[in-house]
Amino acid sequence: MDAGQAIRELAAIVGPGNVLSSRAERTVYGYDASVFRGTELLAVVLPETAQQIARLVTWCQRHQVPYLARGTGTGISGAAIPTHGGLVIEMARMKRVLEIDSENGVAVVEPGVINQDLKQLLLEHGYTYTYVPDPGSQVVSTIGGNVSTNAGGMHCLKYGITSNHILGLEVVLPNGDIVEVGGKVVDQPGADLTGLLVGAEGTLGIVTKIIVRLMRLPEAVVTQLALFKTVDDAANTVSDIIGAGLLPAALELLDKAIMQVVDQAVHIGYPADAGAALIIELDGLQEDMPRSQEMVAAFCRERDVLSIETAESAEAAARLWLSRRAAFGAMARLGSHCYIVDGCVPRTRLPEALRRVMAIGERYGLRIANLAHAGDGNLHPSIPFNRRDPRETALVLQAGRDILAVCVELGGTITGEHGVGMEKQNEMPLMFSPTDLEVMRRIKLAHDPTDLCNPKKIFPLSMLTDIPS
Amino acid sequence: MMTFEALRRHLAGLVGSDNVWADDARLVAHAIDRRQPRVVVQPETTAQAADIVALAGSERFAVVPWGQGTQMHLGQTPERYDLALSLAKLTRVVDYDVANLTLIAEAGLPLCEVYRLTTPCQQFLPLGYAGTTASLGGLLVTNTSGVKRWRYGSVRDLVLGVRVALPDGALAHFGGRVVKNVAGYDMNKLFIGSLGAFGVVLETTYRLAALPEDDCVLAVLFPTLAQVTAAAAALRAAPLLPSALLLLHADVVNDWHAVLPWTVQPPQVVLLLNYDGIREAVARQLRDSRALCQTHGSLADTTLAGTVLPTLWALREGWCHAASATALPWLHVRLGVVPTRLEATVAHLAQTPTFCQQPISWVADAGHGQIWARLALQPSLSDDLGQAVQDWLHTLRTQLRAHHGYAVVEAAPATLRQQLDVWGNPPGAQLLSLYKQYFDPYAVLNPGRYVAGL
Numbered sequence: 001m002d003a004g005q006a007i008r009e010l011a012a013i014v015g016p017g018n019v020l021s022s023r024a025e026r027t028v029y030g031y032d033a034s035v036f037r038g039t040e041l042l043a044v045v046l047p048e049t050a051q052q053i054a055r056l057v058t059w060c061q062r063h064q065v066p067y068l069a070r071g072t073g074t075g076i077s078g079a080a081i082p083t084h085g086g087l088v089i090e091m092a093r094m095k096r097v098l099e100i101d102s103e104n105g106v107a108v109v110e111p112g113v114i115n116q117d118l119k120q121l122l123l124e125h126g127y128t129y130t131y132v133p134d135p136g137s138q139v140v141s142t143i144g145g146n147v148s149t150n151a152g153g154m155h156c157l158k159y160g161i162t163s164n165h166i167l168g169l170e171v172v173l174p175n176g177d178i179v180e181v182g183g184k185v186v187d188q189p190g191a192d193l194t195g196l197l198v199g200a201e202g203t204l205g206i207v208t209k210i211i212v213r214l215m216r217l218p219e220a221v222v223t224q225l226a227l228f229k230t231v232d233d234a235a236n237t238v239s240d241i242i243g244a245g246l247l248p249a250a251l252e253l254l255d256k257a258i259m260q261v262v263d264q265a266v267h268i269g270y271p272a273d274a275g276a277a278l279i280i281e282l283d284g285l286q287e288d289m290p291r292s293q294e295m296v297a298a299f300c301r302e303r304d305v306l307s308i309e310t311a312e313s314a315e316a317a318a319r320l321w322l323s324r325r326a327a328f329g330a331m332a333r334l335g336s337h338c339y340i341v342d343g344c345v346p347r348t349r350l351p352e353a354l355r356r357v358m359a360i361g362e363r364y365g366l367r368i369a370n371l372a373h374a375g376d377g378n379l380h381p382s383i384p385f386n387r388r389d390p391r392e393t394a395l396v397l398q399a400g401r402d403i404l405a406v407c408v409e410l411g412g413t414i415t416g417e418h419g420v421g422m423e424k425q426n427e428m429p430l431m432f433s434p435t436d437l438e439v440m441r442r443i444k445l446a447h448d449p450t451d452l453c454n455p456k457k458i459f460p461l462s463m464l465t466d467i468p469s
Numbered sequence: 470m471m472t473f474e475a476l477r478r479h480l481a482g483l484v485g486s487d488n489v490w491a492d493d494a495r496l497v498a499h500a501i502d503r504r505q506p507r508v509v510v511q512p513e514t515t516a517q518a519a520d521i522v523a524l525a526g527s528e529r530f531a532v533v534p535w536g537q538g539t540q541m542h543l544g545q546t547p548e549r550y551d552l553a554l555s556l557a558k559l560t561r562v563v564d565y566d567v568a569n570l571t572l573i574a575e576a577g578l579p580l581c582e583v584y585r586l587t588t589p590c591q592q593f594l595p596l597g598y599a600g601t602t603a604s605l606g607g608l609l610v611t612n613t614s615g616v617k618r619w620r621y622g623s624v625r626d627l628v629l630g631v632r633v634a635l636p637d638g639a640l641a642h643f644g645g646r647v648v649k650n651v652a653g654y655d656m657n658k659l660f661i662g663s664l665g666a667f668g669v670v671l672e673t674t675y676r677l678a679a680l681p682e683d684d685c686v687l688a689v690l691f692p693t694l695a696q697v698t699a700a701a702a703a704l705r706a707a708p709l710l711p712s713a714l715l716l717l718h719a720d721v722v723n724d725w726h727a728v729l730p731w732t733v734q735p736p737q738v739v740l741l742l743n744y745d746g747i748r749e750a751v752a753r754q755l756r757d758s759r760a761l762c763q764t765h766g767s768l769a770d771t772t773l774a775g776t777v778l779p780t781l782w783a784l785r786e787g788w789c790h791a792a793s794a795t796a797l798p799w800l801h802v803r804l805g806v807v808p809t810r811l812e813a814t815v816a817h818l819a820q821t822p823t824f825c826q827q828p829i830s831w832v833a834d835a836g837h838g839q840i841w842a843r844l845a846l847q848p849s850l851s852d853d854l855g856q857a858v859q860d861w862l863h864t865l866r867t868q869l870r871a872h873h874g875y876a877v878v879e880a881a882p883a884t885l886r887q888q889l890d891v892w893g894n895p896p897g898a899q900l901l902s903l904y905k906q907y908f909d910p911y912a913v914l915n916p917g918r919y920v921a922g923l
């Protein structure tokens with residue numbers, strides 16, 4: 001079939017205004033927030049209903065055209081990069097909040113709803129409930145994207161990752177069937193299919209409806225900023241706090257390199273001798289706060305803390321958070337691009353992991369700045385570089401691979417919250433044996449035996465040679 | 470397919486003849502709905518267990534895994550049953566990482582042993598309670614969460630990794646030991662609530678929680694269901710953080726006289742509120758809850774703490790997760806509803822079906838909308854009982870589905886269970902059927918016991 005005929009048939013499914021096929025349009029959808037670029041697309045389509053998606057998927061199946069669903073393209077692992085052309089199914093038109101049922105602690109949304117928009121909607125309508133997952137990109141990223149990557153955020157330590165907040169899904173399978181899994185009611189009979197499909201990176205079907213859990217806003221929140229001489233002191237304090245049975249809502253660590261660049265960007269005014277910062281957020285009941293705060297302070301003092309600042313107002317808390325939230329943006333001061341690594345280690349191994357990250361940076365002659373969701377052991381070494389320099393890009397990617405190998409060696413994982421996509425598919429054998437991967441791939445084969453649904457992602461390319469490109 | 474005699478010899482070669490049995494007592498002890506296996510085998514290592522699963526797969530013997538055997542009443546009657554695979558000796562703790570609050574242990578380890586290990590370190594695995602004898606693998610494959618799930622999460626929130634054996638010989642490991650891990654599909658979830666239909670779980674990794682400083686239950690007596698459900702709704706909406714929020718039918722209250730001080734009559738209902746954590750916070754929550762309940766018409770309340778709590782949780786576990794030990798024929802049904810439908814659903818249960826010899830009694834989790842109902846069947850099981858129960862279930866399920874709910878038969882007399890659809894038709898059953906083809910194409914794992922006849 002020629003491209004013109006294909007575009008006409010797609011337009012018949014979604015309407016002519018919902019098909020983008022100019023060269024420029026097709027080109028921009030080959031990008032996301034990763035360092036990768038896609039191949040030439042047939043078209044971009046913007047469906048408005050699950051039924052349209054089912055027809056699109058069936059059309060792709062009939063013509064053996066690869067396809068993938070795309071949210072707002074904030075992923076950094078290349079999961080939404082069209083590596084084999086075909087169709088990009090853009091979910092921007094499916095952004096309705098279908099239901100808010102606060103009495104039962106659930107909301108039903110379409111996948112294109114922006115994280116922050118749902119939170120804002122709940123606030124504006126006076127609800128005392130919220131949708132908890134808060135990836136750093138939440139002002140632009142979608143809840144469908146959260147589901148796809150099983151996204152994390154700052155508050156996973158206490159409240160869990162996306163999977164913990166998703167109760168049910170409607171999914172268009174690669175055969176065109178529309179199925180529901182899970183539901184508003186917990187513990188549906190059978191396996192936890194919702195949990196299995198969350199984090200599948202769009203390779204098992206296209207999510208068209210999401211039942212999310214709403215949680216009550218905490219009565220009290222205390223935000224503190226503790227400055228330490230060294231990263232080791234800050235990271236060890238994190239282990240002390242959690243080891244004592246405290247469970248803060250967030251424990252975010254910044255190393256000196258990040259603090260310096262943030263200071264240049266937003267003028268926090270860190271003292272020169274501060275080598276690490278820890279943002280600590282406690283939440284719960286009013287009665288939980290005084291003693292928890294005192295215990296945290298005591299642990300900080302035991303690690304020779306330089307200072308502890310406690311926010312006295314919501315505005316002050318926002319200012320303390322600023323150094324964390326501004327960090328990735330501030331990295332733009334150091335290079336045209338920033339490669340963010342997403343490894344995870346058992347939290348007590350964080351000091352060693354960060355030392356070895358710095359050693360890797362020195363070995364490759366790269367400047368690495370470190371952010372970490374320290375309570376979770378999730379580190380984000382961030383490496384500024386010039387993507388137009390192929391040698392430097394290759395060096396940065398190799399440093400990233402070395403860091404992930406360290407994470408696995410220390411008992412951790414190659415990705416804590418951003419997914420495998422195309423970035424880490426060849427690192428999967430660091431985590432999994434050939435048997436593990438073969439068994440895991442049976443799920444993909446059960447859903448999509450011809451690998452048209454976001455093809456050739458997640459699994460090592462060496463495993464995928466039996467599927468035609 | 471080899472003969473059973475050859476199978477026994479082969480199994481003895483794998484695990485030693487001391488761990489292979491075919492005597493009547495052992496076979497009867499491993500019967501399900503009076504259906505006995507031909508042989509019982511008890512491996513001592515996960516590698517042996519994987520070899521047995523592979524043997525069953527290659528020779529097409531139907532294998533039923535057993536953990537500590539506490540929940541074998543779940544599911545349909547097995548269609549075939551050749552081999553009982555006891556995991557009772559797989560009880561090694563592979564790694565207990567105190568500082569990172571994670572535990573890796575073999576699947577047969579009883580939860581009470583985990584408590585014994587972790588309590589001195591001021592940690593616990595918030596499934597069940599310190600006396601729970603169910604195994605770690607059993608809790609996982611039956612998706613059995615603990616009483617404190619409102620605060621600490623359910624099985625799906627606590628499992629970090631699994632090692633599973635498949636009938637084609639694969640021994641695969643998924644997940645890891647860190648809480649944030651999105652490398653590949655979250656395969657752990659396939660095995661949660663799977664009843665062993667896709668693989669035999671041999672090893673589990675769980676995250677632990679810190680033991681709370683204080684742990685109290687406020688028991689509150691209410692005159693009516695409407696008042697207690699209104700109070701429960703108000704408590705859910707309040708900024709309080711209960712670990713458990715249970716409702717007890719009057720007959721249950723009277724049965725639990727060892728811990729509850731009241732003798733009550735329907736329609737009276739008792740609310741149990743569990744609070745734990747920092748002492749000051751627990752005290753404030755008890756105070757606020759008591760006041761809130763009084764505004765909703767509570768008649769009396771009492772605080773339970775200390776050594777009485779394990780007794781209370783044992784009673785709760787016995788009610789919700791064990792088959793009835795009495796000689797009477799009982800039907801146990803678990804219902805799931807959105808919390809706002811709890812009152813209407815329980816009110817429906819108050820209409821005693823004609824096949825019951827006494828009113829339906831129940832325990833409900835008002836936080837999550839779970840109801841564990843017990844129906845005392847007429848003692849002489851008539852021929853048309855099966856149809857009557859199926860009709861009752863059908864009507865119940867139709868009503869529940871209209872509001873996103875479901876009903877599962879969890880225990881029933883063997884003859885009755887064989888006539889019932891115990892699972893209903895849950896969402897996603899077509900996917901489970903599809904996975905079965907890829908994980909157990911010859912249906913040797915628990916054949917016929919799972920959803921959709923898998």
